[in-house]
Amino acid sequence: MQRKFTLGLAISISAALLIVSSSVSAQNSATDDIAKYREMIADGNPSELYEAAGEELWKKPAGPKNATLEKCDLGLGPGVVKGAAAQLPRYFKDTNKVQDLESRLMTCMQVLQGRVPQEMIDAPFQKGPKKDMEAIVAYVVTLSKGDKIKVSTAHPKEKEMYELGKRAFFFQGGPMDFSCASCHGEDGKRIRLQDLPNITTQKGAAMGWGYWPAYRVSSGQFWTMQQRLNDCYRQQRFPFPIYASDVTIALSMYMAKNANGGTVETPGLKR
Numbered sequence: 001m002q003r004k005f006t007l008g009l010a011i012s013i014s015a016a017l018l019i020v021s022s023s024v025s026a027q028n029s030a031t032d033d034i035a036k037y038r039e040m041i042a043d044g045n046p047s048e049l050y051e052a053a054g055e056e057l058w059k060k061p062a063g064p065k066n067a068t069l070e071k072c073d074l075g076l077g078p079g080v081v082k083g084a085a086a087q088l089p090r091y092f093k094d095t096n097k098v099q100d101l102e103s104r105l106m107t108c109m110q111v112l113q114g115r116v117p118q119e120m121i122d123a124p125f126q127k128g129p130k131k132d133m134e135a136i137v138a139y140v141v142t143l144s145k146g147d148k149i150k151v152s153t154a155h156p157k158e159k160e161m162y163e164l165g166k167r168a169f170f171f172q173g174g175p176m177d178f179s180c181a182s183c184h185g186e187d188g189k190r191i192r193l194q195d196l197p198n199i200t201t202q203k204g205a206a207m208g209w210g211y212w213p214a215y216r217v218s219s220g221q222f223w224t225m226q227q228r229l230n231d232c233y234r235q236q237r238f239p240f241p242i243y244a245s246d247v248t249i250a251l252s253m254y255m256a257k258n259a260n261g262g263t264v265e266t267p268g269l270k271r
Contacts, residue, residue: 002109009052015176018179020064020160022133025261028086034210038189038232039052040130040162045215045267045269046215046220046222047138047213047214047215047222047267047269050138050139050215050222050267051135051138051142051267052127052134052136052139053137053138053139054134054135054137054138054139054140054231055114055137056138057069057136057139058081058136058139058140060072062113063109063112063113063115064113064114064115064117065113065114066113067112067113067114067240068112068113069105069108069112069113069136071103071112072108072112073092073108074088074094074104074108074140075087075088075090075092075104079267081139081140081143082143082144083143083144084140084143084144084145085101085141085143085144085264085266086142086144086147086148086149086150086264087150087151087152087251088100088101088104088151088153088256089101089151089158089161089253089256090152090158091152091155091157091158092104092107094107095107096157097157098155098157098160098161098249099226100138100226100244100249100252100253100255101141101224101225101247102133102137102225102226102243102244102250103139103244103249104222105133105137105140105162105225106133106244107138107230117130120133120243121242121243121244122242123218125223125227125230127163130243133224134213134223134227135222136187136194137213137224138267139220140180140212140215141266141267142266142267143166144264144267145264145266145267146263146264147215147259147260147263147264148262148263149209149210149256149261149262149263149264149265150260151207151253151256151257151259151260153253153257154238155204158253160255161253162247162250162251162252162253162257163256164246164247164250164253165250165251165252165253165255166254167183168180168250168251168254168256169181169199169251170183170185170246174236175237176236176237178235178236178237178238179233180199180251181200182236183196184197184198184200184204184208185198185199185200186194186198187201187204189269194271199211199254199255199258200258200264201258202258202260202261203257203262204258205255205256205258205259205262206259206261206262206263207253207262208255208258208259209258209259209262210259210262210263210264210265210268211266212224212225212228212264212266212268213225213228213267213268214228214266214267214268214269215267215268215269215270216270217269217270217271218269219269222267225242225252226244229248229251230236230243230248230253231239
Protein backbone atom coordinates (compact mmCIF):
# COMPACT_ATOMS: atom_id res chain seq x y z
CA MET A 1 0.00 0.00 0.00
CA GLN A 2 2.91 2.32 0.82
CA ARG A 3 4.26 1.72 -2.71
CA LYS A 4 0.94 2.59 -4.30
CA PHE A 5 0.68 5.75 -2.23
CA THR A 6 4.24 6.81 -3.12
CA LEU A 7 3.65 6.08 -6.82
CA GLY A 8 0.35 8.00 -6.80
CA LEU A 9 1.99 10.96 -5.10
CA ALA A 10 4.82 10.97 -7.62
CA ILE A 11 2.36 10.88 -10.52
CA SER A 12 0.36 13.75 -9.00
CA ILE A 13 3.47 15.89 -8.52
CA SER A 14 4.65 15.15 -12.05
CA ALA A 15 1.26 16.09 -13.46
CA ALA A 16 1.24 19.34 -11.48
CA LEU A 17 4.73 20.22 -12.68
CA LEU A 18 3.70 19.46 -16.25
CA ILE A 19 0.68 21.78 -15.95
CA VAL A 20 2.82 24.58 -14.47
CA SER A 21 5.48 24.06 -17.13
CA SER A 22 2.88 24.10 -19.90
CA SER A 23 1.31 27.28 -18.45
CA VAL A 24 4.66 29.06 -18.25
CA SER A 25 5.52 27.89 -21.76
CA ALA A 26 2.19 29.15 -23.07
CA GLN A 27 2.68 32.51 -21.36
CA ASN A 28 6.21 32.85 -22.75
CA SER A 29 4.95 31.93 -26.19
CA ALA A 30 2.18 34.55 -25.99
CA THR A 31 4.68 37.19 -24.85
CA ASP A 32 7.00 36.30 -27.72
CA ASP A 33 4.10 36.48 -30.19
CA ILE A 34 3.11 39.94 -28.91
CA ALA A 35 6.72 41.11 -29.26
CA LYS A 36 6.88 39.77 -32.82
CA TYR A 37 3.59 41.48 -33.66
CA ARG A 38 4.90 44.82 -32.40
CA GLU A 39 8.08 44.36 -34.41
CA MET A 40 6.08 43.63 -37.56
CA ILE A 41 4.02 46.82 -37.39
CA ALA A 42 6.65 49.12 -35.85
CA ASP A 43 7.73 50.52 -39.21
CA GLY A 44 4.21 51.77 -39.84
CA ASN A 45 3.53 53.24 -36.40
CA PRO A 46 0.40 55.40 -36.86
CA SER A 47 1.88 57.84 -34.33
CA GLU A 48 3.67 59.36 -37.30
CA LEU A 49 0.34 60.80 -38.45
CA TYR A 50 -0.18 62.42 -35.06
CA GLU A 51 3.38 63.73 -35.12
CA ALA A 52 2.84 65.40 -38.50
CA ALA A 53 -0.41 66.97 -37.31
CA GLY A 54 1.31 68.12 -34.12
CA GLU A 55 4.13 69.83 -35.98
CA GLU A 56 1.57 71.71 -38.04
CA LEU A 57 -0.30 72.80 -34.89
CA TRP A 58 2.98 73.83 -33.23
CA LYS A 59 3.69 76.25 -36.08
CA LYS A 60 0.13 77.43 -36.68
CA PRO A 61 -1.11 80.71 -35.14
CA ALA A 62 -4.01 80.03 -32.79
CA GLY A 63 -5.95 81.38 -29.81
CA PRO A 64 -7.02 84.95 -28.99
CA LYS A 65 -3.43 86.17 -29.49
CA ASN A 66 -3.18 84.43 -32.89
CA ALA A 67 0.31 83.16 -32.02
CA THR A 68 2.25 79.94 -32.55
CA LEU A 69 3.89 77.72 -29.94
CA GLU A 70 7.32 78.10 -31.51
CA LYS A 71 8.59 80.17 -28.54
CA CYS A 72 7.33 77.67 -25.95
CA ASP A 73 9.96 76.97 -23.30
CA LEU A 74 9.90 73.27 -22.40
CA GLY A 75 12.89 73.60 -20.11
CA LEU A 76 15.78 73.96 -22.53
CA GLY A 77 14.98 77.48 -23.67
CA PRO A 78 12.29 79.14 -25.80
CA GLY A 79 11.62 77.15 -28.95
CA VAL A 80 13.98 74.26 -28.10
CA VAL A 81 12.08 71.01 -28.58
CA LYS A 82 14.83 68.51 -29.33
CA GLY A 83 15.59 66.53 -26.17
CA ALA A 84 13.13 68.42 -23.98
CA ALA A 85 10.74 65.54 -23.31
CA ALA A 86 13.61 63.38 -22.04
CA GLN A 87 14.06 65.79 -19.11
CA LEU A 88 10.43 66.20 -18.10
CA PRO A 89 8.82 66.54 -15.57
CA ARG A 90 10.91 69.39 -14.16
CA TYR A 91 10.68 72.59 -12.12
CA PHE A 92 9.87 75.81 -13.99
CA LYS A 93 10.72 79.12 -12.35
CA ASP A 94 8.06 81.12 -14.20
CA THR A 95 5.21 79.03 -12.76
CA ASN A 96 7.05 77.98 -9.58
CA LYS A 97 5.79 74.48 -10.25
CA VAL A 98 6.98 71.07 -11.35
CA GLN A 99 5.29 70.39 -14.67
CA ASP A 100 5.02 67.43 -17.02
CA LEU A 101 4.83 67.86 -20.78
CA GLU A 102 1.08 68.37 -20.99
CA SER A 103 0.80 70.83 -18.11
CA ARG A 104 3.76 72.79 -19.52
CA LEU A 105 2.15 72.92 -22.96
CA MET A 106 -1.00 74.28 -21.30
CA THR A 107 1.11 77.07 -19.79
CA CYS A 108 2.59 77.89 -23.20
CA MET A 109 -0.87 77.90 -24.78
CA GLN A 110 -2.10 80.28 -22.09
CA VAL A 111 0.87 82.67 -22.17
CA LEU A 112 1.64 82.67 -25.89
CA GLN A 113 -1.79 82.11 -27.40
CA GLY A 114 -4.16 83.38 -24.71
CA ARG A 115 -6.02 80.09 -24.43
CA VAL A 116 -7.92 79.24 -21.23
CA PRO A 117 -6.44 76.17 -19.43
CA GLN A 118 -9.80 75.10 -18.02
CA GLU A 119 -11.08 74.39 -21.54
CA MET A 120 -8.32 71.80 -21.93
CA ILE A 121 -8.92 70.36 -18.45
CA ASP A 122 -12.65 69.94 -19.04
CA ALA A 123 -12.41 68.50 -22.57
CA PRO A 124 -12.74 64.70 -23.00
CA PHE A 125 -9.78 62.73 -24.27
CA GLN A 126 -9.57 62.29 -28.05
CA LYS A 127 -11.91 65.24 -28.66
CA GLY A 128 -11.75 69.01 -29.04
CA PRO A 129 -8.76 70.73 -27.41
CA LYS A 130 -7.32 67.47 -26.09
CA LYS A 131 -7.21 66.02 -29.61
CA ASP A 132 -4.89 68.88 -30.58
CA MET A 133 -2.88 68.37 -27.39
CA GLU A 134 -2.35 64.69 -28.22
CA ALA A 135 -0.96 65.58 -31.64
CA ILE A 136 1.37 68.24 -30.21
CA VAL A 137 2.60 65.78 -27.58
CA ALA A 138 3.37 63.24 -30.33
CA TYR A 139 5.41 65.88 -32.15
CA VAL A 140 7.38 66.92 -29.06
CA VAL A 141 8.21 63.44 -27.73
CA THR A 142 9.31 62.22 -31.16
CA LEU A 143 12.09 64.81 -31.08
CA SER A 144 13.51 63.10 -27.97
CA LYS A 145 13.38 59.57 -29.39
CA GLY A 146 16.66 57.79 -28.73
CA ASP A 147 17.76 60.25 -26.03
CA LYS A 148 18.61 59.17 -22.51
CA ILE A 149 16.02 59.84 -19.82
CA LYS A 150 17.49 62.48 -17.53
CA VAL A 151 15.07 63.81 -14.92
CA SER A 152 16.35 65.90 -12.02
CA THR A 153 15.26 66.05 -8.38
CA ALA A 154 17.84 68.70 -7.50
CA HIS A 155 15.28 71.42 -6.83
CA PRO A 156 13.35 71.07 -3.54
CA LYS A 157 10.02 71.13 -5.37
CA GLU A 158 11.21 68.35 -7.71
CA LYS A 159 12.23 66.23 -4.74
CA GLU A 160 8.91 66.96 -3.03
CA MET A 161 6.99 65.96 -6.16
CA TYR A 162 8.97 62.72 -6.44
CA GLU A 163 8.14 61.79 -2.83
CA LEU A 164 4.47 62.62 -3.42
CA GLY A 165 4.51 60.39 -6.50
CA LYS A 166 6.04 57.55 -4.50
CA ARG A 167 3.31 57.84 -1.87
CA ALA A 168 0.62 57.93 -4.56
CA PHE A 169 2.15 54.89 -6.26
CA PHE A 170 1.87 52.75 -3.12
CA PHE A 171 -1.42 54.16 -1.84
CA GLN A 172 -4.09 51.44 -1.62
CA GLY A 173 -7.78 52.18 -1.65
CA GLY A 174 -11.06 51.97 -3.49
CA PRO A 175 -13.47 49.00 -3.63
CA MET A 176 -10.71 46.65 -4.86
CA ASP A 177 -8.06 47.91 -2.39
CA PHE A 178 -5.70 48.43 -5.32
CA SER A 179 -2.67 50.65 -5.75
CA CYS A 180 -0.36 51.33 -8.69
CA ALA A 181 2.03 48.91 -6.98
CA SER A 182 -0.58 46.14 -7.15
CA CYS A 183 0.27 45.75 -10.84
CA HIS A 184 3.63 47.50 -11.13
CA GLY A 185 5.41 46.83 -7.83
CA GLU A 186 6.88 43.36 -8.45
CA ASP A 187 8.66 41.45 -11.19
CA GLY A 188 6.89 38.79 -13.25
CA LYS A 189 3.34 40.15 -13.17
CA ARG A 190 1.04 40.19 -16.19
CA ILE A 191 -2.51 40.96 -17.20
CA ARG A 192 -4.25 39.58 -20.31
CA LEU A 193 -0.92 38.07 -21.45
CA GLN A 194 0.65 41.52 -21.15
CA ASP A 195 3.87 41.78 -19.13
CA LEU A 196 3.65 44.50 -16.47
CA PRO A 197 6.89 46.41 -15.83
CA ASN A 198 8.07 46.80 -12.25
CA ILE A 199 8.17 50.58 -11.95
CA THR A 200 10.08 50.44 -8.66
CA THR A 201 13.18 49.27 -10.58
CA GLN A 202 15.21 51.25 -13.12
CA LYS A 203 14.74 48.62 -15.82
CA GLY A 204 11.00 48.38 -15.29
CA ALA A 205 10.51 52.14 -15.08
CA ALA A 206 12.46 52.60 -18.31
CA MET A 207 10.20 50.03 -20.00
CA GLY A 208 7.10 51.78 -18.70
CA TRP A 209 7.93 55.48 -18.83
CA GLY A 210 10.22 55.21 -21.86
CA TYR A 211 7.54 53.81 -24.18
CA TRP A 212 4.71 56.23 -23.35
CA PRO A 213 3.01 58.20 -24.91
CA ALA A 214 2.05 55.49 -27.37
CA TYR A 215 -0.33 54.45 -30.10
CA ARG A 216 -2.74 51.77 -28.87
CA VAL A 217 -3.59 49.32 -31.62
CA SER A 218 -6.61 47.92 -29.77
CA SER A 219 -8.35 51.31 -29.62
CA GLY A 220 -6.81 52.92 -32.70
CA GLN A 221 -5.83 55.95 -30.61
CA PHE A 222 -2.72 57.83 -29.55
CA TRP A 223 -2.60 58.01 -25.75
CA THR A 224 -0.62 60.60 -23.82
CA MET A 225 0.75 59.79 -20.37
CA GLN A 226 -2.10 61.75 -18.79
CA GLN A 227 -4.63 59.48 -20.51
CA ARG A 228 -2.60 56.39 -19.57
CA LEU A 229 -2.71 57.40 -15.89
CA ASN A 230 -6.40 58.22 -16.18
CA ASP A 231 -7.07 54.67 -17.37
CA CYS A 232 -4.94 53.21 -14.58
CA TYR A 233 -7.15 54.99 -12.07
CA ARG A 234 -10.20 53.59 -13.84
CA GLN A 235 -8.84 50.05 -13.52
CA GLN A 236 -8.19 50.63 -9.81
CA ARG A 237 -11.85 51.73 -9.51
CA PHE A 238 -10.73 55.15 -8.29
CA PRO A 239 -12.38 58.42 -9.39
CA PHE A 240 -10.70 59.88 -12.46
CA PRO A 241 -7.95 62.36 -11.57
CA ILE A 242 -8.23 65.95 -12.75
CA TYR A 243 -6.29 66.42 -15.98
CA ALA A 244 -2.74 67.70 -15.31
CA SER A 245 -3.35 67.71 -11.55
CA ASP A 246 -0.52 67.42 -9.03
CA VAL A 247 -1.08 63.72 -8.40
CA THR A 248 -0.67 62.84 -12.09
CA ILE A 249 2.46 64.97 -12.38
CA ALA A 250 3.82 63.43 -9.17
CA LEU A 251 3.30 59.89 -10.48
CA SER A 252 5.02 60.89 -13.72
CA MET A 253 7.94 62.32 -11.74
CA TYR A 254 8.24 59.08 -9.74
CA MET A 255 8.26 56.95 -12.89
CA ALA A 256 10.55 59.24 -14.87
CA LYS A 257 13.16 59.64 -12.12
CA ASN A 258 13.23 55.86 -11.57
CA ALA A 259 13.73 55.46 -15.33
CA ASN A 260 16.84 57.68 -15.46
CA GLY A 261 19.48 56.22 -17.75
CA GLY A 262 16.91 54.46 -19.91
CA THR A 263 16.15 55.43 -23.49
CA VAL A 264 13.20 57.42 -24.79
CA GLU A 265 11.37 55.11 -27.19
CA THR A 266 8.24 57.21 -27.60
CA PRO A 267 5.96 57.28 -29.40
CA GLY A 268 5.62 53.62 -28.47
CA LEU A 269 3.32 51.00 -29.93
CA LYS A 270 1.04 49.18 -27.51
CA ARG A 271 -1.61 46.46 -27.64
